[in-house]
Amino acid sequence: MPTLTLPLTARHPVAQGTMSFAFDLGGQTFSFKAGQYLRATIPHPPYQDDEGNTRTFLIASSPDDPFLMVATRMRGSAFKRSLAEMPLGSPVNISGPFGSFTLPQEAATPVVLVAGGIGITPFRSIVKDAAEAHLPHRLVLIYANRTPEEAPFLDELSGWEKQNPNFRFIPTMTRPEASKQAWQGRTGYVDAPFLQGALAGLNRPIAYVAGPPGIVDSVTKTLLEANVPQDSIRTEEFSGY
Numbered sequence: 001m002p003t004l005t006l007p008l009t010a011r012h013p014v015a016q017g018t019m020s021f022a023f024d025l026g027g028q029t030f031s032f033k034a035g036q037y038l039r040a041t042i043p044h045p046p047y048q049d050d051e052g053n054t055r056t057f058l059i060a061s062s063p064d065d066p067f068l069m070v071a072t073r074m075r076g077s078a079f080k081r082s083l084a085e086m087p088l089g090s091p092v093n094i095s096g097p098f099g100s101f102t103l104p105q106e107a108a109t110p111v112v113l114v115a116g117g118i119g120i121t122p123f124r125s126i127v128k129d130a131a132e133a134h135l136p137h138r139l140v141l142i143y144a145n146r147t148p149e150e151a152p153f154l155d156e157l158s159g160w161e162k163q164n165p166n167f168r169f170i171p172t173m174t175r176p177e178a179s180k181q182a183w184q185g186r187t188g189y190v191d192a193p194f195l196q197g198a199l200a201g202l203n204r205p206i207a208y209v210a211g212p213p214g215i216v217d218s219v220t221k222t223l224l225e226a227n228v229p230q231d232s233i234r235t236e237e238f239s240g241y
Contacts, residue, residue: 015152032097034129041093047078062128119211147179195226
């Protein structure tokens with residue numbers, strides 16, 4: 001796989017405790033499919049620990065963006081502290097792409113995306129790409145968070161639903177009472193009745209699940225309870241987030 005040395009050109013808080021980081025391609029080519037991941041290495045990190053100076057991130061930007069963007073929960077590791085504090089313009093080695101957590105070529109099969117928290121990153125790429133490329137795939141995104149403040153990219157995803165008639169967005173908050181802002185959308189956990197309602201009218205969908213291991217395991221079991229076959233479920237776990 002090719003390795004590019006790209007400058008860190010932007011970082012922004014995208015939710016409570018979560019930041020995005022962008023690396024400018026500067027005309028270089030990094031061809032990937034929405035849903036894939038990259039490996040980032042900081043050559044001379046200001047902070048170091050036993051976990052090393054390389055991390056894997058699912059790509060949150062779309063293939064048409066002139067930069068690569070990732071997003072992560074900020075948990076205080078040396079690598080994340082380095083990303084958060086090193087000067088903009090600092091070089092980062094990017095290799096990839098890797099993975100096959102991508103949309104099927106067959107557009108007739110509906111796709112249900114289920115994200116918990118930071119698991120939204122590959123789905124942001126997929127949904128943005130679908131809107132920009134006018135893909136014919138029918139997409140349903142179920143996005144669970146405790147509060148709106150903790151939900152990265154919430155407003156963007158709502159906007160893409162308005163742009164793409166083939167995309168349906170179903171966010172839900174499990175602890176809306178803890179939010180400082182009003183939430184008028186769905187509430188509660190992604191249980192079997194929730195999924196059965198979201199899947200209504202979809203003929204033999206494929207399900208993609210992304211998030212921390214506990215959420216992925218729970219949602220996978222719930223999908224099985226909602227009569228989605230095991231071989232129609234694909235998962236991506238975010239360990240250490």
